[in-house]
Structures are given as C-alpha cells and as structure tokens.
Amino acid sequence: METITSLLLKAQHGNKQAMDHLYQKFRPLLLKESCRNGELDLDCYQELSEHFIKLIHEFKVQK
Template identity: 45%
Template sequence: MSDAFLRQLFDAAQRGDGDAIGSILDIFKPMIYKNSCINGCFDGDCFQELCIKFIYCIKNFKFTNISDITRYFN
C-alpha cells in the first residue's frame, strides 16, 4: 500500500466516509488485536475500546508539514 493511498483513506475518513474508516481499521486490526491481549488472553472489551479510540484519533489527527505518512508510524 502506498503512502498516498493511505493518506487518501485518512482524508476520506476525516470527512466522515464510513468505508474509509472501515478500511483503515482493517489495515490496523492486527495491531489493535495484538494490543488487546492482557496476560496472554484476548480481551474483547479492550479490543472494542481500542477501536473506538482509534476511530477518534483518525477523525482528529492533523497532518502538518510532512508528506510521508509512514513517518507517523515509527
């Protein structure tokens, strides 16, 4: 996936495009799932809360003075 495509998804998600939000969630779902494990066991409530927080962050994230979106993921 290119940086430009991911940026387009973010822009669409920030405009309220539900499909774009869903696509971004699908991309990051493995990371969210991994961070939803507590003491080695998956916690569904934690997963749901992380997804809600992630959607909030997508909607409120501000891109400033950077063209390469991958710099935000380091």
C-alpha cells in the same frame, strides 16, 4: 492502492468505506495490543477501537 493519508482524509470527510479500510488495516495491531496473558481482552479491544476511530477524526495532516 490508496495511501493511508488519502484514506485518512476521506474518512475524516465521512467516507465510511475509507474508515472501514483503515480499521481493517490496523485491526491486527489492535488485536495484538488487546491481548493480556495470551487471551483477548474484549473490553480492551473495544476501548482501543473507539480510541482509534476518535483519533482518525482528530488527526491533523501536515502538508
């Protein structure tokens, strides 16, 4: 099983499978944070998803 760090580095280098794996790993959190008054806010979910992908590309891994 790969670590989040190794998946992150692969995703930053264009590995689509690594990005998909990261997204699926954090999808429950994105869904949870997208709920307002007990209902899923699809606009919020889309915004969070886009922001998540952008942050994956911008994140700096310190060794």
